[in-house]
Amino acid sequence: xxxxxxxxxxxxxxxxxxxxxxxxxxxxxxxxxxxxxxxxxxxxxxxxxxxxxxxxxxxxxxxxxxxxxxxxxxxxxxxxxxxxxxxxxxxxxxxxxxxxxxxxxxxxxxxxxxxxxxxxxxxxxxxxxxxxxxxxxxxxxxxxxxxxxxxxxxxxxxxxxxxxxxxxxxxxxxxxxxxxxxxxxxxxxxxxxxxxxxxxxxxxxxxxxxxxxxxxxxxxxxxxxxxxxxxxxxxxxxxxxxxxxxxxxxxxxxxxxxxxxxxxxxxxxxxxxxxxxxxxxxxxxxxxxxxxxxxxxxxxxxxxxxxxxxxxxxxxxxxxxxxxxxxxxxxxxxxxxxxxxxxxxxxxxxxxxxxxxxxxxxxxxxxxxxxxxxxxxxxxxxxxxxxxxxxxxxxxxxxxxxxxxxxxxxxxxxxxxxxxxxxxxxxxxxxxxxxxxxxxxxxxxxxxxxxxxxxxxxxxxxxxxxxxxxxxxxxxxxxxxxxxxxxxxxxxxxxxxxxxxxxxxxxxxxxxxxxxxxxxxxxxxxxxxxxxxxxxxxxxxxxxxxxxxx
Numbered sequence: 037x038x039x040x041x042x043x044x045x046x047x048x049x050x051x052x053x054x055x056x057x058x059x060x061x062x063x064x065x066x067x068x069x070x071x072x073x074x075x076x077x078x079x080x081x082x083x084x085x086x087x088x089x090x091x092x093x094x095x096x097x098x099x100x101x102x103x104x105x106x107x108x109x110x111x112x113x114x115x116x117x118x119x120x121x122x123x124x125x126x127x128x129x130x131x132x133x134x135x136x137x138x139x140x141x142x143x144x145x146x147x148x149x150x151x152x153x154x155x156x157x158x159x160x161x162x163x164x165x166x167x168x169x170x171x172x173x174x175x176x177x178x179x180x181x182x183x184x185x186x187x188x189x190x191x192x193x194x195x196x197x198x199x200x201x202x203x204x205x206x207x208x209x210x211x212x213x214x215x216x217x218x219x220x221x222x223x224x225x226x227x228x229x230x231x232x233x234x235x236x237x238x239x240x241x242x243x244x245x246x247x248x249x250x251x252x253x254x255x256x257x258x259x260x261x262x263x264x265x266x267x268x269x270x271x272x273x274x275x276x277x278x279x280x281x282x283x284x285x286x287x288x289x290x291x292x293x294x295x296x297x298x299x300x301x302x303x304x305x306x307x308x309x310x311x312x313x314x315x316x317x318x319x320x321x322x323x324x325x326x327x328x329x330x331x332x333x334x335x336x337x338x339x340x341x342x343x344x345x346x347x348x349x350x351x352x353x354x355x356x357x358x359x360x361x362x363x364x365x366x367x368x369x370x371x372x373x374x375x376x377x378x379x380x381x382x383x384x385x386x387x388x389x390x391x392x393x394x395x396x397x398x399x400x401x402x403x404x405x406x407x408x409x410x411x412x413x414x415x416x417x418x419x420x421x422x423x424x425x426x427x428x429x430x431x432x433x434x435x436x437x438x439x440x441x442x443x444x445x446x447x448x449x450x451x452x453x454x455x456x457x458x459x460x461x462x463x464x465x466x467x468x469x470x471x472x473x474x475x476x477x478x479x480x481x482x483x484x485x486x487x488x489x490x491x492x493x494x495x496x497x498x499x500x501x502x503x504x505x506x507x508x509x510x511x512x513x514x515x516x517x518x519x520x521x522x523x524x525x526x527x528x529x530x531x532x533x534x535x536x537x538x539x540x541x542x543x544x545x546x547x548x549x550x551x552x553x554x555x556x557x558x559x560x561x562x563x564x565x566x567x568x569x570x571x572x573x574x575x576x577x578x579x580x581x582x583x584x585x586x
Contacts (some may be wrong), residue, residue, distance in 0.1 A: 046175045053472045058148060062112035062549050063142045069116040075482075078134045078513055080489035095416050097199055098423045099132030100124040112549050119541045123534075126432020128231075129196050132479060133228045138479040138542035144473035145550050147365060153466055160545040161463075161470020166543040168459050168471075169478070170536050171453045176509055177440040177532045183220070191527040192435055193428040195444055200424040202244060202417060211249050211408065212428035218406045218435060220249070222571035229433040235357055235407040236425065238418045239389045246411035247421065251269055252400040253354065253361045258386055258393035260331050260348045262342035266386045269477070273379040274322035275355055275366045280313050280333035280348075283426020307334060314338040314339070316370045320377070322510070324384050326350045327357055328366075337572040345384060347395060358397065360405035389477065434531035441525035444530045445498065445512025447480025452506045453478045482513055492520040 073080050076097035086094040086105040094105055100120040108114050116138055123134040145158050175423035180188070193209035202208075221235040237254045261264065310332055317325055318340075325346045331339070331348040339346045350358075361368050364379025382399015410423065412418035437439050444446045460468045479497060486496035496513055499520045503511035512528060514521030523529075 045388055056149065058243060058553055059155070059550065062144065062552055063146050065110040065113040065272045065551055066142050066545075068110075068141050069103065069113045072106070072143075073120075073132050074104055074136050074484055075488060076102070076147070076199070077136060078485040078488050080485075081132075081199050082488070083201060092420065093167070093416070096420055096423060097132075097201070098427070099135055101423060103131075103135070108136055112552075115545050115549060117442070122541050123537055126537045127531065127534045128366055128429045129530070130538045134538040134541045135536075136480055136484060137477065137538060138306055138545050140477040140544050141474065141542060141546035142549060144477050145470075145546065146389070147471055150467075153469060155550045155553070156352055157466045158470045158473075160476055161467035162543055162547055164463065164467060165456055165459075165474035166539050169474075169539050172443060172452050172455050172536045173448060173539075174440075175533060176448065177442050180435055180441060181437045183436060183439075185215065186210075186213050186217070188217075188529075189435065192441060192529045192531065194526050195530055196427045196431040197424045200420060201426055202412075202420050205424075207245060208247065208421070208430060209426055211247065212425060214407055215249055215408060215531060216429055216432040216436060218249075219404055220306055221404060226437070227437055229436045231433050232403040232431045233357065233360060235354070235405065235431060236410060237394070238410045238422055239392070239394075239409060240415055240418050241390060241410065242411035242413075243418065244412055244421055248409050250398055250407040250409060251403055252381055252396065252398040252407065253319055253357050253393040253403075253405060254409060255326070255350060255354055255358075256392075256563045257347050257395060259395070260346045261336040261340040263337075264280045264345050265343060268324055268345055268384040269382070270320050271324040271381055271384045271397075273324045273326065273328050273358070273362045273364045273375065273381060273384075274317055274364075274373065275359055275379070276317075276369055276370065276373075277328045277355070277366050279329035279331075280310070280325075280327055281330050282348075297324060297351060310335045310463075313343065314344075316373060318342055318344070320373055320375050326355060328352060328355050335483040340451060357405040357407075361400045361403035362397065364402075370431050379380055392555050393531065431531050431534065434533045438533055440532040441456065441529050442511045442532050442535055443512060443528060445515070445523040445528040446485050446511030447510050447523045447528075448535055449478050449481035449508055450500045450504050450511070454501065475491060483499045485513050485515065486518070489513075489515045489518065496520075 076099060078083065079099050082101050083095055083097045086096070086102065088105060097104060100123070103117045103120045108117055116135055119134050119138050120131040123131045141162065148158050149155065190213050193212045194205060197205050197209060215234050216229050216231065218545065220227060220229045222228070223294045235253060236255065323343065325339065325347070326525030327346065327348050327349070329345060329352055336346065355366055358364065359379070362381050365377040367373045367377050380401070381397045383396070385396050386393055387396055410418055410421050410425065412421050433573055453475045456471055456478070460471035460475065465473055483493040483497060484499055486493045496518070500511060501514070505519045510522050510524045511520050512523040514526060
């Protein structure tokens with residue numbers, strides 16, 4: 037109107053995208069992340085080499101590891117990375133599947149947007165489809181009849197590790213099953229298998245075959261004093277969360293001593309206090325002490341003189357695992373310590389690996405915390421073995437806790453797709469189109485498996501659809517032959533939780549991204565501006581020279 041001054045609402049430099057432009061940009065960013073990991077899906081998936089800013093190299097095909105290492109800038113792409121992290125935290129496996137499914141849901145949604153279907157309608161249809169998909173998974177899930185069925189649990193562990201390129205899979209699968217079954221507990225009538233109670237220690241050297249399960253705990257430290265024994269049989273273990281040293285005052289204090297005898301008395305008193313602490317431990321019958329805090333040099337001397345083994349500054353997490361493994365109570369005050377607080381083990385020994393010394397507390401009776409020492413020829417092999425073992429431990433734990441598993445190899449995904457197409461016809465309105473698109477999206481799993489194995493994805497999908505239309509619910513892709521096979525007979529099994537969580541995470545993020553129609557981004561500082569700010573901060577010269585600052 038006339039010559040009125042324009043009203044500026046947003047700060048200068050702020051960018052804004054609205055409507056379909058914003059939606060398409062977000063979808064493209066999410067698809068870029070999805071496509072980046074899609075080629076890693078399945079046993080025939082390829083690896084990625086990631087080089088960080090420091091030049092450190094990571095070689096893996098683990099979806100969540102790839103996405104954590106990549107420095108993602110776009111906000112919508114960051115949301116897809118969160119899907120992988122959530123999947124990893126909840127299930128420990130299925131991260132690539134969840135990300136690929138989220139990308140495909142957005143890709144199909146883009147086609148619907150172009151047909152002028154409203155984002156809210158797509159979101160409603162996707163939500164209905166996800167609920168139905170989880171019903172199908174639960175309906176087709178198989179119950180774990182025997183908690184100690186090691187053969188079945190090993191098959192589930194093997195399926196999880198099938199995509200990893202390291203050797204010794206059978207060996208690691210056995211180890212994972214035994215480790216999880218060691219820490220299974222019954223809490224209020226509920227089965228619990230917390231894999232945080234399985235300590236993983238990595239040491240380069242040897243081969244994967246040298247990896248071992250320790251019925252106890254490994255502490256990544258050596259004895260506090262050179263005169264302490266390096267080997268103890270049937271030790272009585274004390275876990276102390278108190279410093280074995282003279283406590284400093286909480287306020288600044290100054291003591292003036294002008295008499296040599298007073299100084300001697302002062303030092304004698306200090307020595308007597310430390311000696312008293314060691315005697316208190318000795319009187320309980322303890323001959324191995326693990327202390328979360330420091331141990332004074334004089335206290336170390338007295339412990340050594342009494343033939344006692346001690347380690348200072350043990351990590352809190354290690355101390356808690358030691359308590360679960362040995363049955364010892366963590367004592368916060370030495371005055372309260374008694375014989376009942378002590379734990380037991382078969383052997384405490386110090387072992388050397390290259391230049392490092394580790395302390396092994398082994399032979400624990402019914403330990404509720406165990407350790408795995410991973411060995412490997414190179415740092416990259418050890419790191420990939422750690423990732424493979426983490427996946428295996430997670431899926432075995434999931435099945436033990438939930439008591440249900442499903443078939444893999446694209447069989448469950450195809451069963452969901454077939455059912456959703458039938459379900460869509462029973463739903464009125466435009467939501468039917470969204471449910472159809474959801475069904476097509478789920479087929480990305482068998483399609484990607486076939487593509488990554490070098491088979492024709494269209495032929496594979498046609499064969500799979502045909503098999504499932506004949507009520508062959510466990511029909512999936514035999515990746516050795518490229519033909520349709522029975523996944524139950526081929527022993528391709530995975531936890532129910534992996535499938536349901538992938539559906540939940542992928543659906544939630546797809547809906548969230550779809551519902552965004554306005555992106556307002558504040559102007560970030562350029563590298564030059566940041567450098568100027570850093571220079572000003574170092575020189576202490578205010579912010580006058582930095583653009584935009586007052």
